[in-house]
Amino acid sequence: MWxxxxxxxxxxxxxxxxxxxxxxxxxxAMFVFTVVGAVQEGMASLNRGTQTERTLIVFQANRFCPGxxxxxxxxxxxxxxxxxxxxxxxxxxxxxxxxxSLDLVVFHGLPxxxxxxxxxxxxxxGDWPSFEKQRDAAVVGQSLANRxxxxxxxxxxxxxxxxxxxxxxxxxxxxxxxxxxxxxEFLQRTPGISSVGTVTQIEVxxxxxxxxxxxxxxxxxKFRGGPIRTDTRPKGVFQSRAVGDxxxxxxxxxxxxxxxxxxxxxxxxxxxxMAVQDRVREHAILQTLGFTWQCIFGLVMIESxxxxxxxxxxxxxxALAVLSWNGLAVGSEGVxxxxxxxxxxxxxxxxATSIVGLVAGVLPAWTAARAEIVESLRSL
Amino acid sequence: MPLVExxxxxxxxxxxxQKIVPLKDVSLAIDKGDFVSxxxxxxxxxxxxxxxxxxxxxxxxxxxxVAGTDITKLSRTQLADFRANHVGYIFQLYNLIPVxxxxxxxxxxxxxxxxxxxxRQKRVEIVLEAVGLTDRSDHYPSQLSGGQEQRVGIARAIxxxxxxxxADEPTGDLDxxxxxxxxxxxxxxxxxxxxxxxxxxxxxxxxxxxxxxxRLEKGVLLEPEPPKIAKAGKGA
Ligand SMILES: Nc1ncnc2c1ncn2[C@@H]1O[C@H](COP(=O)(O)OP(=O)(O)OP(=O)(O)O)[C@@H](O)[C@H]1O
Ligand SMILES: [Mg+2]
Numbered sequence: 001m002w003x004x005x006x007x008x009x010x011x012x013x014x015x016x017x018x019x020x021x022x023x024x025x026x027x028x029a030m031f032v033f034t035v036v037g038a039v040q041e042g043m044a045s046l047n048r049g050t051q052t053e054r055t056l057i058v059f060q061a062n063r064f065c066p067g068x069x070x071x072x073x074x075x076x077x078x079x080x081x082x083x084x085x086x087x088x089x090x091x092x093x094x095x096x097x098x099x100x101s102l103d104l105v106v107f108h109g110l111p112x113x114x115x116x117x118x119x120x121x122x123x124x125x126g127d128w129p130s131f132e133k134q135r136d137a138a139v140v141g142q143s144l145a146n147r148x149x150x151x152x153x154x155x156x157x158x159x160x161x162x163x164x165x166x167x168x169x170x171x172x173x174x175x176x177x178x179x180x181x182x183x184x185e186f187l188q189r190t191p192g193i194s195s196v197g198t199v200t201q202i203e204v205x206x207x208x209x210x211x212x213x214x215x216x217x218x219x220x221x222k223f224r225g226g227p228i229r230t231d232t233r234p235k236g237v238f239q240s241r242a243v244g245d246x247x248x249x250x251x252x253x254x255x256x257x258x259x260x261x262x263x264x265x266x267x268x269x270x271x272x273x274m275a276v277q278d279r280v281r282e283h284a285i286l287q288t289l290g291f292t293w294q295c296i297f298g299l300v301m302i303e304s305x306x307x308x309x310x311x312x313x314x315x316x317x318x319a320l321a322v323l324s325w326n327g328l329a330v331g332s333e334g335v336x337x338x339x340x341x342x343x344x345x346x347x348x349x350x351x352a353t354s355i356v357g358l359v360a361g362v363l364p365a366w367t368a369a370r371a372e373i374v375e376s377l378r379s380l
Numbered sequence: 381m382p383l384v385e386x387x388x389x390x391x392x393x394x395x396x397x398q399k400i401v402p403l404k405d406v407s408l409a410i411d412k413g414d415f416v417s418x419x420x421x422x423x424x425x426x427x428x429x430x431x432x433x434x435x436x437x438x439x440x441x442x443x444x445x446v447a448g449t450d451i452t453k454l455s456r457t458q459l460a461d462f463r464a465n466h467v468g469y470i471f472q473l474y475n476l477i478p479v480x481x482x483x484x485x486x487x488x489x490x491x492x493x494x495x496x497x498x499x500r501q502k503r504v505e506i507v508l509e510a511v512g513l514t515d516r517s518d519h520y521p522s523q524l525s526g527g528q529e530q531r532v533g534i535a536r537a538i539x540x541x542x543x544x545x546x547a548d549e550p551t552g553d554l555d556x557x558x559x560x561x562x563x564x565x566x567x568x569x570x571x572x573x574x575x576x577x578x579x580x581x582x583x584x585x586x587x588x589x590x591x592x593x594x595r596l597e598k599g600v601l602l603e604p605e606p607p608k609i610a611k612a613g614k615g616a
Pocket of ligand 2: 428
């Protein structure tokens with residue numbers, strides 16, 4: 001069968017305009033499919049971090065946007081003393097855009113020494129000592145660095161905040177890579193933010209074995225009478241609530257992904273059927289020469305598969321390239337969802353296109369294979 | 381034993397309440413190495429008979445033995461194998477594959493048979509030489525004249541050395557001179573390679589190169605003259 005590959009290729013080349021249009025259509029659809037898949041993947045990995053289950057977020061009660069939550073910084077010290085708490089880190093959150101955005105830049109200001117205790121970050125450029133030494137130093141995530149073309153040593157501004165990049169980090173959780181970590185004190189003293197003594201949230205890392213839900217109640221109870229009441233939730237719950245509407249949207253986007261696959265199916269199916277109809281006589285000639293119907297069937301299937309796989313490879317490849325180059329992330333209320341590209345995503349995409357190529361080919365291939373020879377020879 | 385043996389062959393078409401019977405109880409035997417021409421009015425069933433012998437059409441009744449096999453009993457796949465191994469088909473309108481060169485068109489039937497690529501190359505080169513188109517081997521059908529296309533068609537039909545070559549008005553679309561060249565070629569192949577030919581034609585001159593001439597009239601096969609050694613009997 002494979003020795004007829006040049007013949008199949010030549011037929012595709014003969015109708016190159018049609019082939020090109022179909023391949024482009026399939027590529028565009030698979031591009032969208034991959035982008036949708038990437039954000040789904042990012043969504044799924046949001047709460048997958050190793051410490052998410054034993055991490056709590058303490059927020060001001062009845063506040064949602066990080067811009068409006070203000071807690072006393074010394075709440076962190078109080079919480080740290082509670083039994084079962086391993087670490088309590090005061091965090092000031094500042095971002096360029098509180099609404100849903102594709103280019104969200106989120107600053108987390110926290111005591112520099114505590115950063116490495118609660119985050120699993122690896123520096124791909126720069127070093128930790130220079131981050132800890134310099135007041136306005138920051139480490140930025142790899143995705144953000146890609147998107148904004150940032151590198152160590154550079155200065156970087158969003159609004160009134162200007163930091164010096166001391167390092168670029170990669171994280172196990174893709175969403176982390178859209179963050180900028182800087183010093184708490186620096187962020188608190190930035191003009192326009194001016195919030196000395198207050199923080200946005202406190203991140204609490206529990207010791208192994210403590211019950212997260214019970215601890216949430218304990219903390220909220222502790223500050224019930226305090227100057228500011230708190231609302232404490234496990235980090236996963238907190239993040240899911242923050243991205244709430246976005247999550248619905250992303251969930252819905254999977255139908256867009258399915259629609260893309262169906263689009264490729266109809267596109268490739270139509271083209272292959274047209275190609276077969278154009279070659280009714282040619283297939284009859286082949287059968288007269290002694291090609292079996294199975295062989296004709298196979299040739300049409302291969303043709304369909306080539307078109308589909310080429311489109312898929314181009315679209316998926318382009319999507320992965322664009323996504324990893326741009327490091328896009330969507331975010332809402334300070335929580336980001338990264339577009340995660342992975343070999344798995346490419347594999348799923350290519351598997352989908354193979355299946356689509358085969359399914360799209362069946363009807364045309366069957367039509368071609370079962371056509372009556374004499375009748376087809378008479379047709380023009 | 382004849383190469384082709386046909387008994388009680390009938391082909392009917394039903395068109396509504398109308399019944400068309402292009403072939404009615406036809407019997408025929410063709411010897412190996414013979415050159416048979418088949419004439420008859422348009423619509424008399426010549427192509428139908430040819431297609432049945434070539435194994436691309438199925439009869440309503442009767443048997444067709446070719447090289448010892450009753451091809452009316454074969455499955456669709458077996459028939460395809462039968463054609464690949466035993467039948468060469470020359471079309472009136474050449475029917476070359478437009479995306480393939482002359483060389484590739486001729487090689488195509490060999491790809492279905494267990495030949496090594498060296499053997500394929502040797503065979504294609506021999507038949508290209510035989511039809512006088514060695515210098516045109518990498519030309520596409522659209523770059524060839526009608527006569528040249530038909531010679532490629534003939535080369536494709538004989539390259540696998542089939543038991544029988546059927547030709548449906550092979551010169552029907554050619555001018556007189558080209559037509560003569562093609563007929564010469566067929567006659568030479570029959571004489572030199574001993575290939576058995578069955579040729580449908582409307583042209584008396586074309587029919588005259590045959591050693592045996594048949595006529596179909598209203599579905600019935602007639603043999604107007606007793607078989608004679610044609611004037612072109614230079615071969616076997
Ligand atoms: N699929 C079909 N349905 C109905 N009738 C058919 C069909 N195919 C062929 N026929 C009829 O069978 C008869 C014989 O056709 P055939 O093609 O064998 O004629 P022919 O002798 O080759 O004619 P020509 O010299 O014009 O090529 C014709 O009357 C034709 O109309
Ligand atoms: Mg005819």
